[in-house]
Each structure stands twice: as structure tokens, then as C-alpha cells.
Amino acid sequence: MKKQFAIIGLGRFGTSICKELYHLGHEVLAIDKNQKKLDEVKGFATHTLNVDGTDESALQKVGIRNFEHVIVAIGEDIQASILCTLHLKDLDVRKVWAKAQNDYHHKVLEKIGADRIFHPEKDMGNRIAEFLTSEKVIDY
Ligand code: ATP
Numbered sequence: 001m002k003k004q005f006a007i008i009g010l011g012r013f014g015t016s017i018c019k020e021l022y023h024l025g026h027e028v029l030a031i032d033k034n035q036k037k038l039d040e041v042k043g044f045a046t047h048t049l050n051v052d053g054t055d056e057s058a059l060q061k062v063g064i065r066n067f068e069h070v071i072v073a074i075g076e077d078i079q080a081s082i083l084c085t086l087h088l089k090d091l092d093v094r095k096v097w098a099k100a101q102n103d104y105h106h107k108v109l110e111k112i113g114a115d116r117i118f119h120p121e122k123d124m125g126n127r128i129a130e131f132l133t134s135e136k137v138i139d140y
Contacts (some may be wrong), residue, residue: 002026006067007045008053008084010037013120014073019044029067053084056091065091072098072114082112089113090125099136 005021006029007014015037022028022044030045031053033037038048043071055072064070070093074081077115078101088096089112097116100106109117 003069004067006064006070007071007075008032008043009081009099011073011075011130013075013118013127014071015041015044017071021037022046029062031062031130034052035045049059054080054087056087059092061086064088065093067093069097072096075099075101079106082108085109085113109114 004027005113005134007018007021008031008033010018010030013025014032017043018028018030027046028044030038030048032048033052035052036052042048044107049062051062053059053072066077070088072081072088073086080104081098085096085098095115096113097118098109098114099118099120099135100109102140106119
């Protein structure tokens with residue numbers, strides 16, 4: 001079933017989610033405040049929008065609350081990530097998933113109601129360690 005996703009922040013993490021969801025046939029709105037990043041995903045997103053994720057009224061104007069899932073993939077600018085997540089929750093977005101830079105960032109995102117929080121490098125590191133120690137890996 002086709003779903004609607006919005007991704008805010010098109011770094012490596014946001015871009016790979018965007019491309020994969022689009023490839024799987026979902027509707028994907030890609031948002032970034034940097035036009036260059038948006039140009040790079042044209043052809044891999046249903047729509048692209050140059051919007052600052054910290055601007056609540058701009059998020060409201062684009063109808064962000066109509067998207068079932070919104071992924072906040074802003075990384076380095078922790079303040080922007082927190083503010084954006086807060087606006088999305090205030091605008092009643094049903095599922096807000098956010099990327100955390102560190103444990104403090106995680107705690108704040110949790111407090112303000114992020115529905116799921118990722119630590120891409122840490123999560124992938126754990127998965128690789130699990131995979132390497134699983135019995136399915138043949139030692140050769
Ligand atoms: P990655 O590791 O996934 O490459 P990162 O953790 O280094 O990313 P950033 O490069 O800081 O994260 O941010 C990812 C994207 O988010 C960038 O394309 C940046 O332009 C965008 N971004 C940052 N702040 C905002 C904002 N307030 N509104 C919209 N987009 C933003």
C-alpha cells in the first residue's frame with residue numbers, strides 16, 4: 001500500500017531514506033533549506049520543497065500534518081532538529097521519527113514526543129556486530 005512520507009534534511013541519512021522509500025513506490029516529500037541538496041534528489045522524490053524546518057508556519061502551509069510519517073534527518077544542527085520536531089508534534093503529525101546526534105539530543109527528542117529516535121551510526125554498528133557474531137556468518 002502506498003504511503004505518504006516527508007523527510008526533512010537531506011544529508012546522507014535523509015537522502016538514502018528518501019531514495020529507498022521512493023524506489024519502493026511511496027509518495028515522498030523531500031524538504032531541505034539548501035536548494036543544492038534538493039536538486040540532488042530530484043528524480044528520487046515525488047516533490048521537493050525549499051523550506052526551513054524550524055519555521056512552524058511554513059511547515060503548516062505545506063500541509064505537513066497530512067503526512068502520516070515525517071522523518072527529521074537534520075543532524076549537526078541539534079537546535080534545529082529539536083525545534084523542527086517540536087513544531088511537527090504541535091502540528092499533530094501522527095508519527096515523527098528523528099535522528100539523534102548523541103544521548104542528550106536523544107533525551108530531549110524523547111521528552112518533546114518524538115515517536116521513534118535513530119542513531120544511524122550506532123544502530124548500524126550494533127547490527128554489524130550482531131551479524132558478525134551470529135552463527136550464520138561462516139568463518140573463512
Ligand atoms: P548526514 O550524516 O546524514 O550526512 P548530518 O548529520 O551531517 O547528515 P547535516 O548535514 O547537519 O546532518 O544536515 C542534513 C541536512 O539537513 C542538510 O542537507 C541540511 O541542509 C539540512 N538542514 C539543516 N538544518 C535545516 C533546517 N533548519 N531546515 C531544513 N533543512 C535543514
